[in-house]
Amino acid sequence: MTAVPTEWTVYLSVVILSIGLYGIFTRRSMIRILLGVELILGAATLNFIVFSMSVLNGDVVGHILTLFVIALAAAETIIGLILLIMLYKDVGSIDISLASDVKAEEQDENKLTRGEKEDG
Amino acid sequence: MVNVYAIDYIIMAVLIIISAIMALEAREIVYAIFFFDLFTIGIGGMFLLFNAGYVAMFQLAVYAGAVAVTVLFAVMLTRRTATGKEIISFASIRNKIASLVLALSIAALMLILVSRYDWATPAGDYPDPLGGGAIFTSIVTNYVVPFLGISLILAASLVGSVALLREERSKKEVASK
Numbered sequence: 001m002t003a004v005p006t007e008w009t010v011y012l013s014v015v016i017l018s019i020g021l022y023g024i025f026t027r028r029s030m031i032r033i034l035l036g037v038e039l040i041l042g043a044a045t046l047n048f049i050v051f052s053m054s055v056l057n058g059d060v061v062g063h064i065l066t067l068f069v070i071a072l073a074a075a076e077t078i079i080g081l082i083l084l085i086m087l088y089k090d091v092g093s094i095d096i097s098l099a100s101d102v103k104a105e106e107q108d109e110n111k112l113t114r115g116e117k118e119d120g
Numbered sequence: 121m122v123n124v125y126a127i128d129y130i131i132m133a134v135l136i137i138i139s140a141i142m143a144l145e146a147r148e149i150v151y152a153i154f155f156f157d158l159f160t161i162g163i164g165g166m167f168l169l170f171n172a173g174y175v176a177m178f179q180l181a182v183y184a185g186a187v188a189v190t191v192l193f194a195v196m197l198t199r200r201t202a203t204g205k206e207i208i209s210f211a212s213i214r215n216k217i218a219s220l221v222l223a224l225s226i227a228a229l230m231l232i233l234v235s236r237y238d239w240a241t242p243a244g245d246y247p248d249p250l251g252g253g254a255i256f257t258s259i260v261t262n263y264v265v266p267f268l269g270i271s272l273i274l275a276a277s278l279v280g281s282v283a284l285l286r287e288e289r290s291k292k293e294v295a296s297k
Contacts (some may be wrong), residue, residue, distance in 0.1 A: 017227070035156050038160075049175060088197070
């Protein structure tokens with residue numbers, strides 16, 4: 001017998017999920033929050049694979065879903081990092097609590113239009 | 121008889137949990153990303169243990185390779201070396217305790233639910249899913265629409281990220297004029 005009990009893996013992914021949730025709730029650095037999201041996605045893929053191999057007895061549907069999740073995670077990481085770079089350019093920090101200050105950009109635009117008027 | 125497979129599994133699980141915690145707790149963000157890389161390699165090892173070699177290959181190539189390097193690049197671009205300003209900002213103690221209670225209660229609820237269900241475990245080895253052939257045949261027959269959807273999402277996210285950065289630059293050019 002080489003198979004481990006299925007519930008071990010489910011317990012493991014619950015633990016990873018709660019670690020990721022804790023990271024998302026407590027961190028203010030945007031990179032840490034992204035890493036927390038990736039941890040949760042890793043827990044989900046682990047579940048897909050183990051259910052595919054044990055509960056579905058070798059059906060490849062879990063593998064296909066895992067490949068889709070990996071592709072989606074790559075897309076999500078790209079968008080997240082671009083938003084991170086934009087936030088850094090805007091406010092000079094990657095602290096997510098500063099991102100709620102949406103007035104900053106409006107003020108910039110007002111300043112810009114005023115400046116154009118003064119020039120004209 | 122000692123179940124070598126189970127020992128392997130436990131070592132991998134401990135590695136995964138420790139590196140997941142360290143990815144969030146390490147003081148230096150670069151170390152955190154290396155621990156995250158270790159975490160993804162551990163998940164890939166789990167996939168190998170479950171006879172899912174092709175998914176493990178993708179996991180290592182995309183997660184441990186591409187995603188980790190992309191995050192490292194983002195850190196490089198947003199790091200302040202001149203002023204030495206710390207970019208890790210931790211939450212207050214009160215926030216931490218509340219989050220810990222919330223995460224632990226969610227975990228406890230899910231663990232209780234999981235323990236009450238009778239999970240099927242194969243009696244012998246994990247079945248071999250006919251290598252990668254079955255996966256790719258299935259993707260281009262039964263799952264072709266989701267596959268196209270994923271491709272479109274990836275393309276859209278790439279184009280969208282380029283457009284976002286481009287817009288930023290053009291705005292700056294207007295400002296400089």
